Amino acid sequence: MDILLQLLLSGIALGMIYAVIAFGYQSTFATSGTLNFGQGDALMLGAMAGLSLSGSIMGGPYVNYWLMVPLVLLIGAFQGVVVEFIGVRPAIKTKSEFGWIMSTIALGIIFRNTAENLWGRDDLPFPSPLPTEPLHIFGANVLPMELLVVGGAILMMVLVELFNRRTIYGKAVVATASDRDAAGLMGINTGLVITFSYALSSMSAAFAGVLIAPITLTGASMGAVLGLKAFAVAIIGGLTSGMGVIVGGLLLGIAETTTGFYISTGYKDVPGLVLLLLVLAIKPSGLFGKKAIKKV
């Protein structure tokens, strides 16, 4: 029983990471109908930048973990702007339906290669800002860092929701997502809103990167699998539903940790992928999605 609780809690932490990355996919899809397939690499860049700032690999640490986070968020946002500007804007301008797919993947690979050259190919440990002694909660061992992951993920989503509901700029983002032409008539620069959504998307990936890095290892290839799984989460939950990515993330996270323990770590990816296939077969718009993937 204790072990099950522990697996659940680890699954929740992992699931929230997936949810944060998946949220990034949603944010660009909502405003522009496009996705950043370099999300995983944005996550990796965030973690590597974080390690360079608050670890000792580049003559640091320069700042502590807590000061590093806002800096990494800025770096992530900037990286998103670059991706939108180079990879996506031209495709939207020319109304190319698929141009952005290849260019966001290509940019992701370029970022990964650059990271390999800058930081090497080996996985590096990321110093934990919190004690690494597990806490005992109802008999289960929980890393303080796992609690931080869950808290950080929830905080981010609440802040974005407040921004969307309470500020005129957030309302403009929601309006652009629901009807781009009509939003333009309100005087909203919808091209800029799309750039912003890319910034937000890469920023959330970078945030996920510095949240998860202290629990796992940091390296140029850390983002690939996470980015892909979060994409599965976005599809499972529905590309248009905020609730969907949280539920989808938790489902996948818990499925992985429990399968890894009760069956074999070799099979831990299988249940999530089976879930993905099932959802695609039965409800292609996702568990919480409203309409099928087709916009532009």
Next chain:
Amino acid sequence: MLQVKDLKAAYGQVQVLHGISLSVPKGQVVTLIGSNGAGKSTTMRALSGMLKPTAGTVMLGGQSITGLPAHRITRRGLAHSPEGRRVFPAQTVRDNLLLGAFTRLTIGSSRARGDIEGDMDRSLDLFPRLRERQHQLAGTLSGGEQQMLAMARALMLNPEVLLLDEPSMGLAPILVEEVFQIIGRLKAQGMTMLLVEQFAAAALAVADYGYVLENGHIAVHGPAEQLRNDPKVRDAYLGSAH
């Protein structure tokens, strides 16, 4: 106020507007009538920047707005209540109205902020049924209520020129009358308007001047009074159906 010369527009390869010239003087109501598919909505879209014109010039208050993107034209003070309402369904009535005032609420924008709350109040006075529903999601309004919201939202810009594309579409007869009364009231307040309406007779009654659009050309134009008495216009547009 609004001066349009030889405006052409197309959807892809299909040319829809073949050189339209019209003018909307300050403080006047001008109406554009024509049968379905004549290009009325396309004209509106080409003016507000929803559609980029392929040729011609559009001047607003003496300055060219030709080919500008929609958000920049809006910032110059042209409001467009588009065909098919286009309200933001997942946001409240109040949020929709605030979005209408977006360019007045943001930092560094060219439009004066003015009295947002006061304007909101006046809009809701104009459309009392919106006041009762101001905290409701726009998507839950009836079609007619959404139509009113689209109009109220456009007014929140405090525009120099207001383009209204079929503001009475989908409304019950009593409400159609109400909408025309509201247009009359706005006119009395000095609002400059370009109006597209299926009820051509009612539109010509409230308008100062009219243009008849046929297949992307202006066929006839003249003072509203004159068009109402023109036998050809009568037969084609003021008959039983309209």
